[in-house]
Amino acid sequence: MTSVADTLDVLDQAGKWRAAGKGVALATVIVTWGSSPRPVGSRLAIDDGGNMVGSVSGGCIEGAVVKEALAAISDGKPRLLDFGVTDEQAWDVGLACGGKVQVFVEKVE
Amino acid sequence: MKLDTLHALATARTARQPVVRATRLADGAEALIYADRTEGALSTDGAIVAAARRALADGRSTTVEIAGGMVFLHTQTPASRLIVVGAVHIAQALAPMASMLEFDVTVIDPRRSFASDARFPAVRVLQDWPDDGLNAVGVDAATAVVTLTHDPKLDDPALEVALRSEAFYVGSLGSKRTHAKRRERLLAAGITDAQFARIQGPVGLSIGAKSPAEIAVSILAQIIEVRARRAEALQAAA
Incomplete structure (x- = not known):
């Protein structure tokens, strides 16, 4: 019995990727300030091929998060990423809503 | 992790x-x-x-x-649950939409031709009498109950269980006239006015919904609204 929700479930997909022998990382929204598109606790799973399921923003910062996730998969070290309007990088990756978010990235061991 | x-x-x-x-x-x-x-x-x-x-x-x-x-x-925290009484056409739209909204969905209907896995491929289907089915699943404060059968024999026992439970949402399909008759029957069965007032009926937000899928959207929109307002009230009280 699979439901539509299962195909959207981030941890479920992360588990399936690991079971298939892939390297996997999880990104989680830890803190938000101002208007941010996804609430604290929102998750994105990334496999070593750069495939992703879930979200940590409305699509604004996922590209940058995937890059850090691939680095976390290869070195095993967790990372804490800040994105926001006060941050040069945020303009680059375009968190256009004007909010700020902090994202924790970790490898699934 | x-x-x-x-x-x-x-x-x-x-x-x-x-x-x-x-x-x-x-x-x-x-x-x-x-x-x-x-x-x-x-x-x-x-x-x-x-x-x-x-x-x-x-x-x-x-x-x-x-x-x-x-x-x-x-x-x-546990996912919200949706229990749909009546494996009817609207339920066939409501069940998959609710799954997509991450509800844990159960459809209950004792009529075998309605409550088939073929009609509801991805959710739990119980071919039980509605009150038995509701009690088997267990109605808690994270549960929404919607009755769709139009048949008092099936809807009323479900409503009696739901209205005496902590369910955060109880909705029942039917016109204003149907709803008035339902009130008479349920009050005669011992449901209080305050309990009866918890029923959303006619069910769903008023968005001019006509097709089964549109009615499913209006019902789910109302369930989401009721759940969000309740969560806001709980947080304000904390």
Whole structure:
């Protein structure tokens, strides 16, 4: 019995990727300030091929998060990423809503 | 995250068991904090456990600062449930939409030709009498109940169980006239006026819905609204 929700479930997909022998990382929204598109606790799973399921923003910062996730998969070290309007990088990756978010990235061991 | 943690979170979700994953942001050390126990390598003192319980009570994930640094407390509370009484055409639209909205969905209908797995491929289907089915699933404060059969023999027993439960939402399909007759019957069966007033009827937000799928959207929109207002009220009261 699979439901539509299962195909959207981030941890479920992360588990399936690991079971298939892939390297996997999880990104989680830890803190938000101002208007941010996804609430604290929102998750994105990334496999070593750069495939992703879930979200940590409305699509604004996922590209940058995937890059850090691939680095976390290869070195095993967790990372804490800040994105926001006060941050040069945020303009680059375009968190256009004007909010700020902090994202924790970790490898699934 | 350890693979064991990932599996434990999946198990807790299936078992509808609230859990908090505590993660030290400096190094990723983690622990799972349940109502009755704690597991994992991150040592959890009284302060973390107390903060985790508070986070669970408000249903909000949060970051706390403790001696060893910043710790993220990620709450996982049981998914909302939707119990649909009546495996009718509207239910065929309502069930998959509700699944997509991450509701845990059960469809109940004693009529075998309606309640077939072929008509409802991805959700739990019970060919029970509605009151038995509701009691088997267990109606708690995270449950919404919607009756769709139009048949008092099936809808009324379900409503009697739902109105005496903690269900956060009770909706019943039917016109204003049908609803007035329903009130007479249920009051005669011992339901109070205050209990009856909890029924959303006519069911759903008034968006001019006509087709089964549109009616499903209006019902789900109303369920989401009621759930969000209740959560806001709980947080304001905390």
